[in-house]
Amino acid sequence: MLHRPGHEIENITPDSMERLLFDDIPYLPIAQEEHDFFAQTLRDNGTEVIYTEDLATEALADEAVRNEFIERQVAEAGFVAGVTHDALVEYLKALTPRDLVTRIYEGVRRDDLELKALDLAAVSENTAWPFLMDPLPNAYFTRDPQASIGEGMSVNKMTFPARQRESMITEYILKYNPRFAGRVKVWRDRNHASHIEGGDELVLSDHVVAIGISQRTTADAIQDIAKSLFANSDYDTVIAISIPHNHAMMHLDTVFTMINYDQFTVHPDILTEDGKVDNWVLYPGKDGEVTFEHHTDIKEVLKKALGKSEIDLIPTGNGDPIVAPREQWNDGSNTLAIAPGEVVTYNRNYVSNALLREHGILVHEVRSSELSRGRGGPRCMSCPIVREDI
Numbered sequence: 001m002l003h004r005p006g007h008e009i010e011n012i013t014p015d016s017m018e019r020l021l022f023d024d025i026p027y028l029p030i031a032q033e034e035h036d037f038f039a040q041t042l043r044d045n046g047t048e049v050i051y052t053e054d055l056a057t058e059a060l061a062d063e064a065v066r067n068e069f070i071e072r073q074v075a076e077a078g079f080v081a082g083v084t085h086d087a088l089v090e091y092l093k094a095l096t097p098r099d100l101v102t103r104i105y106e107g108v109r110r111d112d113l114e115l116k117a118l119d120l121a122a123v124s125e126n127t128a129w130p131f132l133m134d135p136l137p138n139a140y141f142t143r144d145p146q147a148s149i150g151e152g153m154s155v156n157k158m159t160f161p162a163r164q165r166e167s168m169i170t171e172y173i174l175k176y177n178p179r180f181a182g183r184v185k186v187w188r189d190r191n192h193a194s195h196i197e198g199g200d201e202l203v204l205s206d207h208v209v210a211i212g213i214s215q216r217t218t219a220d221a222i223q224d225i226a227k228s229l230f231a232n233s234d235y236d237t238v239i240a241i242s243i244p245h246n247h248a249m250m251h252l253d254t255v256f257t258m259i260n261y262d263q264f265t266v267h268p269d270i271l272t273e274d275g276k277v278d279n280w281v282l283y284p285g286k287d288g289e290v291t292f293e294h295h296t297d298i299k300e301v302l303k304k305a306l307g308k309s310e311i312d313l314i315p316t317g318n319g320d321p322i323v324a325p326r327e328q329w330n331d332g333s334n335t336l337a338i339a340p341g342e343v344v345t346y347n348r349n350y351v352s353n354a355l356l357r358e359h360g361i362l363v364h365e366v367r368s369s370e371l372s373r374g375r376g377g378p379r380c381m382s383c384p385i386v387r388e389d390i
């Protein structure tokens with residue numbers, strides 16, 4: 001599942017960039033070309049590509065469903081009553097399902113509406129910012145609002161307001177799109193205070209997941225989803241890995257990804273000099289509770305959880321103190337495995353790519369000048385729906 005970047009990207013300004021979690025403003029026509037190339041690479045290698053914008057349009061075909069979605073989107077954008085709320089709802093209700101979806105991604109500007117008689121709330125609004133409903137420029141990172149784990153999904157309460165409304169779109173797709181409705185279990189929904197994002201959720205096998213404790217995912221949320229997985233699925237092991245809480249490494253998959261049964265990419269900066277990182281292994285405990293053990297030797301933990309005698313950790317940028325952080329910044333660790341030992345990566349991370357090939361990995365490179373400005377790579381830009389049992 002992908003989202004083709006649209007005009008929401010052009011609705012980023014220098015003033016809103018930081019709040020919208022971007023470091024620069026991508027040039028949209030090239031970003032779209034790069035994205036189409038990425039989608040075609042997946043198709044050429046046997047993947048069916050579906051788009052959130054199409055799934056959401058289908059999910060919102062029914063007028064009553066659409067009206068409920070509009071009310072909830074407007075409320076989560078900060079308007080529960082009053083003239084602005086009413087004008088937004090009226091404006092969005094007049095749109096076709098396709099245009100509504102586009103508008104939700106692109107945002108609604110103050111001057112899209114005709115605000116007639118103002119009330120106190122409306123006159124006291126921040127008129128310096130042209131948007132009433134912000135654009136969702138991070139939507140092309142479809143990895144994060146939800147995560148597929150076994151036969152179900154985690155529909156995520158996201159961390160920053162800039163992204164929270166994205167997972168409501170997932171909620172409606174799962175509930176009302178005929179391809180999904182009634183067929184997908186939800187391990188944890190988005191109605192929680194503690195947050196979790198898909199970039200932190202890594203499925204390692206049919207019974208093991210790794211989850212980052214990060215800027216975006218709290219230990220609370222991990223315990224909570226572990227409890228649900230242990231009670232309702234075949235998953236019996238959750239490895240919680242602690243990573244630095246910063247923008248360059250906002251999710252576990254920016255510093256650590258699985259690319260084969262026994263091979264992983266890892267950014268050397270998350271490991272101590274002797275290769276350790278704090279991690280906790282969660283298991284089912286008594287009475288539906290969760291028990292956990294603290295470890296630091298991630299290799300040993302992975303060996304045991306996956307039943308392997310060796311684990312190959314491949315360092316981003318070959319571990320060089322300049323190359324590794326540079327390539328990590330442009331998602332050199334964010335590899336998308338499309339089969340064991342076969343990955344899609346950004347072409348700009350040529351040191352990491354060469355090293356992957358030396359380790360026997362088949363690497364498909366995709367273009368990355370504009371897409372990378374959003375701080376996400378091929379893994380972030382894709383959400384698997386069905387994984388073959390291999």
Ligand SMILES: NC(=[NH2+])NCCC[C@H](N)C(=O)O
Nearest residue numbers: 021141199251374375376380
């Ligand atoms: N799975 C990922 N690593 N996603 C990257 C998301 C980047 C996006 N700008 C954000 O800050 O949310």
